Amino acid sequence: MHPLFIIRLVCSKGGCGNYVIEFKQVSKIYPNGVIGLDNINLTIEKGEFVVIVGLSGAGKSTFLRSINRLHEISTGEIIIDNTSITRAKGRQLLTIRRDIGMIFQSFNLVKRSTVIRNVLAGRVGYHSTIRTILGLFPPEDKELAMRALERVNIIDKAYTRSDQLSGGQQQRVSIARALAQEAKIILADEPVASLDPLTTVQVLEDLKTINVELGITLVVNLHSIELARQYATRIVGLQDGRVVFDGPVEQATDERFKEIYGQPYEVKKSEKIINTPTA
Amino acid sequence: MRKSLTHPPHKEFSRINMKKRKHIWTTLFIILLFAWSIRQTETSLLDFIHGFSNMFDLLVQMFPPNWAYFDNVIPPMLDTLRMALLGTTIGAILAIPFALLSASNVFTNKWLYYPVRFILNLVRTIPELLLAAIFVAILGLGPLPGIFALGIFSMGIIAKLTYEATEGIDPGPLEAMTAVGANKIQWIGYSVVPQVTPYYISFVLYALEINVRAAAILGLVGAGGIGEYYDKTLGFLEYDKVSTIIICTLLVVVAIDFVSTKLREKLL
Known part of the structure; x- marks a missing residue:
């Protein structure tokens, strides 16, 4: 067995760092005065599958992007694996980001590049600049990328140009990128919003498997409460940048959400018929 | 209504x-x-009409072209092509840092991209003939000043077009590479470069087309190439030779344009 693989096995059992995400009094006020996040305090433990729900503009995206500092916060601090990402600079920030994979609504692959190159892009944080710019990845990396593609059932497309793939396939490539990155935490910003119901299920099933089998923490933004209930272990509801609900799925009942959000979430429920998978 | x-x-x-x-x-x-x-x-329109008869005389003197002169024209014509090729290459290489530094989505610092753009604008205001004359003054007669002039000139064009194309690329992959933890160079290499390369190559080919035409007249200020022969033959009133040179230039320019246009169509 390859030594790297053994290390990976040990790490997946929780040996190397705990990767807890802590929000400490986090607020974000945009330059135009709009409040993005309003005094958020919460802790996400390793291995959780947290789904963030809320209406458009509730701050879901801001919340998610503040974790890997794609968005800066105004006050407070975010701590990942006992290191403050808020205060991290230069190299240190890059190293923290390397451990956090990200999946986007619009997939964000380089469409002109091959699938394998997009997946290998997740490895750049592990090697020198010269090496990555020349595309000289070690064979282990290529194998890792291939196995990531295998896991999301898309290995036969490895050498296809990414723009030849369907939306669902592209999203699976971006999951493979996060896996090849050997991320300990994966953030997903509306990962299924531009997919049809069938591929929605496939992508969420992939994420669930990754969460259960590899112990990777998942923080996912969804606007469908139905899907949230199906896949999450914990649901966090946001409204106007504040946490208005935080608890296990069992507590996230229709009544509770009607209380919090009123009508709009009822409307969302009509999508239930389309979104509910048979699996 | x-x-x-x-x-x-x-x-x-x-x-x-x-x-x-x-x-x-x-x-x-x-x-x-x-x-x-x-x-x-x-x-004065009258002068123009009076000049008409002269123009006709000139055309008569230009015909038939001196075909024997063709052999003399080919070496400087090849020189002109080489100048254009070298100048474009230098310009293409110089344009890369300028284009990246000017693109506001690559370097978000206003204090960086505005000054760089200003330099680019400044460079583009200088006509290539003036640039060539300046380089001739510095480096002396011959194709070398011509090459440098074309290099600077095409750098301006390629950098401007490329940075505008760069600002139009899909921001998604840029964000994805930030999230991955890539450093600035890796970030550029994996999200900007693959998106902008086809445009860049197309602009380089376009600059080559322009440079072949520009190189043909640089000889007028002593910067080498076919232009010197225009100067010489016109000076000695050898209009049959002039027409030979014109035909030769026309053939080369049309051929380069054709090839470059076809290549660019394939690219985009």
Whole structure:
């Protein structure tokens, strides 16, 4: 067995760092005065599958992007694996980001590049600049990328140009990128919003498997409460940048959400018929 | 028509009138500008018509072209092509840092990209012939100053077009590479470069087309290439030779344009 693989096995059992995400009094006020996040305090433990729900503009995206500092916060601090990402600079920030994979609504692959190159892009944080710019990845990396593609059932497309793939396939490539990155935490910003119901299920099933089998923490933004209930272990509801609900799925009942959000979430429920998978 | 229902008719009329008046004033202004330009430059249509007979004489003298002269034209023509090729290459390489530094989505610092763009604009205001003359003064006669002039000139064009194309790329992959933890160079290499390369190559080919044409006249200021032969033959009033050179230049320019256009069509 390859030594790297053994290390990976040990790490997946929780040996190397705990990767807890802590929000400490986090607020974000945009330059135009709009409040993005309003005094958020919460802790996400390793291995959780947290789904963030809320209406458009509730701050879901801001919340998610503040974790890997794609968005800066105004006050407070975010701590990942006992290191403050808020205060991290230069190299240190890059190293923290390397451990956090990200999946986007619009997939964000380089469409002109091959699938394998997009997946290998997740490895750049592990090697020198010269090496990555020349595309000289070690064979282990290529194998890792291939196995990531295998896991999301898309290995036969490895050498296809990414723009030849369907939306669902592209999203699976971006999951493979996060896996090849050997991320300990994966953030997903509306990962299924531009997919049809069938591929929605496939992508969420992939994420669930990754969460259960590899112990990777998942923080996912969804606007469908139905899907949230199906896949999450914990649901966090946001409204106007504040946490208005935080608890296990069992507590996230229709009544509770009607209380919090009123009508709009009822409307969302009509999508239930389309979104509910048979699996 | 619905507007005339909401507005009283006289208001609508006055608006049309105002528009009309504006048109009249604009037209008058342009005519005035035209007349003033004619006066100041002492342009006269009569001179032009008188010149017609001279032009006809010239055309007669140019025909038939001196085909024997073709052999003499080919070496400087090849020189011109080499100048264009080298100049474009230098310009293409120089353009890369300038284009990246000018693109506001690559380097978000205003204090960086505005000054760089200013330099680019400055470079592009200098005509290539003037650039060549300056380089001839520095480096002496020959193709070398011509190559440098073309390099600087095409750098301006390629950098400007490329940075504009760069600002239009899909921001998604840029964000994804930030999230992955890539450093700035890796970030550029994995999200900007693959998206902008086809445009860049297309602009380099376009610059080559322009440079072949520009290189053909650089000889007029002593910067090598076919231009020197224009100068010489025109000076000795050997118009049959001039027409040979013109035909040769035309063939080369059309051929390069054709190849480059075909390549660019394939790229985008």
